[in-house]
Amino acid sequence: MRKRLPRAWPLVPLSAPATVAIWSGWVGVGEMTGFGPVNLLPGIGAGLELNTAITLPIGMETYAAYALRVWLSGEHHTEKTRRFARISAIASLVVGALGQVAYHLMHSLSITQAPWWITALIACLPVATLGMGAALAHLCHQDTLQARQEAGDELAEEHQAPGDELAGDETGESSNDDEPPSDDLLARAEKVIAEGAKDKVTIGRGRLALRLGITKHRARVVLDELAKRKQASAASA
Numbered sequence: 156m157r158k159r160l161p162r163a164w165p166l167v168p169l170s171a172p173a174t175v176a177i178w179s180g181w182v183g184v185g186e187m188t189g190f191g192p193v194n195l196l197p198g199i200g201a202g203l204e205l206n207t208a209i210t211l212p213i214g215m216e217t218y219a220a221y222a223l224r225v226w227l228s229g230e231h232h233t234e235k236t237r238r239f240a241r242i243s244a245i246a247s248l249v250v251g252a253l254g255q256v257a258y259h260l261m262h263s264l265s266i267t268q269a270p271w272w273i274t275a276l277i278a279c280l281p282v283a284t285l286g287m288g289a290a291l292a293h294l295c296h297q298d299t300l301q302a303r304q305e306a307g308d309e310l311a312e313e314h315q316a317p318g319d320e321l322a323g324d325e326t327g328e329s330s331n332d333d334e335p336p337s338d339d340l341l342a343r344a345e346k347v348i349a350e351g352a353k354d355k356v357t358i359g360r361g362r363l364a365l366r367l368g369i370t371k372h373r374a375r376v377v378l379d380e381l382a383k384r385k386q387a388s389a390a391s392a
Contacts, residue, residue, distance in 0.1 A: 177255065181212035184258035187267065188274040211254070211277070214284040219247035222291060231302055233354045236294040243287045250280070336377045341384075343367055344377045 185191075185208030194202040222244035226237055257273055269277070336344075347366045351358040358366075364374035 177216060177251065178212045180255040180258045181215065181251075182206075182208040183262060184254055184269065184273075184277060185209075185211045187258070187261060187269040188277040190277075210281055214281055215247055215251050215254075218284050218288050219244055219251065221288065222247060225291060225295060232295065232298050233301075233356075235354070236291070236298055239294060240291055243291065247284075247287075333372075333376060336373075336380055340367070340369075340377060341381060344374075344381060348381075 190206075190208040190211065192204050192206050194204050196203040222240045225232060225240035226244055232240075254277070257269070261269060344363060344367060347363060348358045351362070356362075360371050360374040360378060363369075363378065364371045367374065367377075369377075
């Protein structure tokens with residue numbers, strides 16, 4: 156029996172009041188720090204007037220949600236990407252909370268103009284949000300390209316003709332794939348496996364063969380030898 160996925164509709168009544176409160180807080184603190192109506196097209200007819208205070212809640216909260224999704228979605232991303240998403244998402248939420256605190260404190264004290272240092276910090280937020288968003292999107296794009304390349308290379312390897320396989324002498328190994336691998340090849344294989352474990356990527360014989368420039372059969376021999384040495388080491392300990 157298939158398990159039912161959790162329903163998402165409770166998020167609607169949960170997020171609606173939070174959205175209103177967050178929006179009003181950011182717009183309020185924006186108006187206290189110099190954000191406000193600006194003519195974006197001066198000299199062109201009547202122009203186009205926009206209250207720039209709305210850019211704060213749109214930018215900050217949208218990026219926080221985007222970074223949270225990359226961090227927690229469980230999709231294939233490298234540890235580098237998830238770490239950046241985690242740190243920037245937490246930072247965005249903390250900054251957002253501090254912005255709400257600043258607005259409500261100043262409003263309760265009847266302050267209509269924020270101190271210069273709050274104005275300086277708030278003015279930097281759109282630039283910081285743009286930079287973090289561009290960086291995270293670039294990292295996600297790199298992860299996607301890497302995953303597609305690995306999948307395509309593995310597919311090509313599976314359909315490779317026997318005569319087209321890589322020669323063993325290109326890696327300093329004997330052309331006989333069944334011969335015991337050298338210590339140098341085993342060390343390189345261990346390095347590749349360790350890097351994959353760091354990025355939470357399973358290194359099978361296909362990926363190992365691509366990384367080391369050897370055939371998949373040779374990669375299986377290498378993996379078997381590493382497993383034997385690991386078992387021998389554990390038994391001796």
